Amino acid sequence: MDAQAEESFREFVANRSSALLRTAVLLAGGDRHAGEDLLQNALMKAAGRWHRIDEPEAYVRQVLYRQQVSRWRLKWPGRELSVAEPPDTGTGPDASAAAELRLVMRGALARLTARQRTVLVLRYFEDLPEADVARMLGCSVGTVRSTTHRSLARLRALAPELAALGPADVERQPSRDYAPVEVRP
Structure with missing residues (x-):
């Protein structure tokens, strides 16, 4: 170089x-x-x-x-990560709630399979469309959709306390996969 x-x-x-x-x-x-x-x-x-x-x-x-x-x-077994204390990112009730949410989410994500975790990270953290995720992982869009669905269901089962962050509390944003459609009567 x-x-x-x-x-x-x-x-x-x-x-x-x-x-x-x-x-x-x-x-x-x-x-x-x-x-x-x-x-x-x-x-x-x-x-x-x-x-x-x-x-x-x-x-x-x-x-x-x-x-x-x-x-x-x-086929390597996953390793569990042990932490002596939760991370301290600030003070006050909002900071402790955010830290607790991160710990719950981290623990739930760690209990998913690597494939499930990868699909969720690509879809929701990286905000990639299903087609891009499928191309990156070398699978079909249907596989990405079904894996996403099963992964979210498993995540909800592993961490029921995340239910408070459901669709009612989160403002929905349109997906990048589809163009908005105007419906007229």
Whole structure:
């Protein structure tokens, strides 16, 4: 890698690594160390092909997803993450409720299968359309839909306290998969 490409790569890592790490940790089921490993491997692959990459962030994200798919295809047992104390992100009742919600969500996501977790992260955290998720995971759109449906049902069963965040409390936003349709009488 020449000096200009190396500087470009270093700038990309400095600017985008925190956002990419958040995605990697979510894909790894909340395990920060596994997420760091995922990101490090993705960045190593990107560094080797840096001069041929047109969209670096899209390339690194694609590598992250594919590496995670490869990990869950292996029959390794999942590791449980133990934390001594919940994270302290602020003070007051709102901060403690937010921390409790994160812990509940993290625990529920960790109990899903890697495939279920990956589909939910891509659909709802990355806000990708079903077709893009299907293309990334190498499956059909129907598989993504059914996996999403089953994953959400399992998530609701694992964490019934998340029911308070149901459709009645959350303002619905139109999906990017379909164009809005105006219905006239």
